[in-house]
Amino acid sequence: MxxxxxxxxxxxxxxxxxxxxxxxxxxxxxxxxxxxxxxxxxxxxxxxxxxxxxxxxxxxxxxxxxxxPAPVAAPSVVPQAVPGLRVVHADDDIVVVDKPVGVAAHPSPGWTGPTVIGGLAAIGHTIATSGAAERQGVVHRLDVGTTGIMVVAKSESAYSALKRAFKYREVDKQYHAVVQGHLDPLRGTIDAPIDRHPTHDYRWAVVSDGKPSVTHYDTIEAFPAASLLQVRLETGRTHQIRVHFSTLRHPCVGDITYGADPTLSARLGLSRQWLHARALSFVHPGTGEQVTFVSDYPADLDQALDVLRD
CATH class of the missing domain: 3.10.290.10 (RNA-binding S4 domain)
Known part of the structure; x- marks a missing residue:
């Protein structure tokens, strides 16, 4: 033993x-x-x-x-340059980044790849010390395979204000997603609780006793095999968009983990889900003004759209 x-x-x-x-x-x-x-x-x-x-x-x-087992020591933040990580805005309170694919928000057990926090440390940004050691300054996260806009707190007051804003759903989180097939109706709301998958540790699922999870969507453009959607999150559960659309049998294109067609994924040249954090709007914790930050599609998602339109 x-x-x-x-x-x-x-x-x-x-x-x-x-x-x-x-x-x-x-x-x-x-x-x-x-x-x-x-x-x-x-x-x-x-x-x-x-x-x-x-x-x-x-x-x-x-x-x-x-x-x-004995507690596992929390992973530490290691300054590491992250190719493709772009700082969209920075001031004394916040830093807003455009996160590339293959980058985690912060260190975690088992993850040895690049992180947003490590990348910011490498270019000299001092992050708020609130939160767990490996997640200091992190007020929300994007999946490793999801690109787009993410905000990190630099001051302690900004951390508190932004955590509260996310908790009370005062942040407008807009994503664009390409899902398989066509939604019926073309615009709607998915209200289905999410928690860990009962049998697959790395997945999440709609379960009756899960946490409340609400996703609003609107079809922007329809293709023969898929649809481009604008998605707004009312809540912020892990894998929420991916789980909700997979449950409707319209998984994000390229998202093999949640049931996407691998043949279509290969035809589009995708090795990850077509999901992009398009825009983030919130009240700036320092100035009190409403601010909005927008991210363009990265090359792999743009290319996939071109193929769908052909």
Missing amino acids: STYRDQRSLPVPDGLDGMRLDQAVSRLLGFSRTAAAALVDAGDALVDGVTRPNSHKVKAGSWLEVTL
Whole structure:
């Protein structure tokens, strides 16, 4: 058995009766399914004092003893030049960037690629110290495979003001997306709760007990095989646009993770989802004025549109 720091002992509640052991550990302790399965495989999750396989069906009232791993140290920010990262605006309170594809917002466990925060540090921008060490100054995020406008707080007052503005939905977040097929109706709202996918750790899904998630869309242009949409987010859940349109069976073109047609993706030359953070509007935390920042499509998305129009 591995040596870890902490241990939890608790009974299996009635609601988990008959559930797989790895899933029960995941539900009870808030681990991902993969992490829970790893604990069970390592012999660190006992049922009534006995090691069991992940497939073991637990019974209500059985006693679980789970030995927890030591906390993983938070990844640190390493200044690193990021090709293609463009500073659109910078002042004492904020820095607005146009994020290229393949760049994460901030460091995270398992990510070894470039980050917006590392890129800003490399060119001398001092970011607010509020927030977790690896996410200091970050008030919202874009997926690694999503390009476009992103704002980062430089002052502590800006961090507080922007976090509040995002929380209370006072920021206008406009995206453009190309999805497969044609939406019916052409303009509408998707109101469906989102949380982690019940079986795939790296994916999110519409689930009945998820967090409220609201997406507004309007068709800009229709092609034979796809549609260009303007999308406005009322909420800001992880993968929200990708999950919502995939659930409607109109996944973002190129988004193989969420069910896009790989043949169409290859024809368009896309190796990621056609999704771009087009514009961001908010009240500037320093001046109190309404500001708007806009990003043009990058080359790969522009090229895909040209192919669709041919």
